[in-house]
Amino acid sequence: MAGHSKWSNIQHRKGAQDKKRAKLFTKFGRELTIAAKEGGGDPDFNPRLRLAIERAKAGNMPKDILERAIKKGTGELEGVEYMEIRYEGYGPAGTAFIVDVVTDNKNRSASEVRMVFTRKGGNLGTDGAVAWMFKREGVITVKSDGIDPDEFMMAALEAGAEDVISEDGMFEVIADCGEFQNVLDNLKAAGYKYEEAEIEMNAENKMEITDLDTAKKVMALYEALEDLDDVQEVYSNFDFSDEILEQLDD
Template identity: 50%
Template sequence: MSGHSKWANIKHKKGKADAARGKIFSKIAKEIMVAASQGGGNVDDNITLRALIQKAKGVSMPKDNIDRAIKKGTGELEGGQLEEGSYEGYAAGGIAVVVKVLTDNKNRSIAEVRHAFTKANASMADQGAVSRMFQRKGQILIDADKTDEETLMDLVLEAGAEDLKTEHDQFEVTTGPHDFDVVSEAITTAGIDMADSAITLIPDLVVEVTDLDQAKSIMRFVDALEELDDVQDVYTNFDISDEIAAQLEAE
């Protein structure tokens, strides 16, 4: 859940998410492996795993893929030994970029990320130099037709959520990282389906890009990063103006 800016919405409208279904399955499978490895394969005892399985079903991920990922995570099958990594730097115009990976080969992942930065004339930075410009938050997305705003507001605030707002026909719930599981559990217990949920990075300050060429350049760079097999999420601090969004949608 790398972001829900106007840019992300444009990508969705252009059908890029459908074209990358295999990549989406791969990312979710890795998340399931890690969740099962850290919290076990029993969904009754592992809130994170339960949410990820719901997420997988939401994108029509085959049950066999889900079961195989769980078994890899618990060690019943080989191939579940993944390491987390984080790389960061600046894109055109000084836009902050943080890249999160899950990999079985860190040397490969850093080489591929570095190549993508170099090709885009972007610069990598020391650990912490860019990520300090973001805050770790829990984000939960719920389709607006699953509940009403007042009911959801009462529920999530009682459970410890920080904020609730409407974005693109969805409710977006924001929590502190330590309250994420409690709020997720409250939503699930109430019988409300979540479209997506994750611990994410939210920029302290969003930079609005008003130049069409710069917007295209940054979007190409982020797309190139997201296409790498080891990359799970790409976080940036940019959004695009309504005018640029309209031009991109028209193309």
């Protein structure tokens, strides 16, 4: 088990934002609609939709809202025409950022994302500016309490995972995108319950931030981007030391 978990750097902060139920349900709904439009409304034949449904249910999204979002994607109900757009840019200290947006107005989204980068000490780049620094991977997180690390490692590898990271009370299972759904299904069949399961853009080389002032600026940009209504996910290559994390939490 090697590497540094995204969980300790970002996920505990995302948790506070995820309590904003309206924004979270909007995020789930857009993903459900897009997944259904892309691959149909039957989750048995649409892995993206199946995962979106599982995440929405785990987030306590009401069943009727969930079903309406799917029907908007299949055309059974009238809905907004969403577009998926990816923005790339640089933050303080040269940190790299990828911002995935789902929107019905690309001009609005571009303006809002650009404004946040500018106001928070970064700048919006062109397509491909930082994407080469990241690798698209499936990531599954499982609470490690009461689980033998060696047994879980073997189970994850047998399920088809590429690697397992153990940190901060969590196992983070890394899988190839093509094997992601199989790994998830195999882990569930083996009796393991996951906290998060998603396709992510993970930085292949992290940039460690050791200065508190810089860390605050980087985190301010990250959180401001996450707060935008059209933003689905924000990825970056920054990495905070335990000391910096403690100071940020004070």
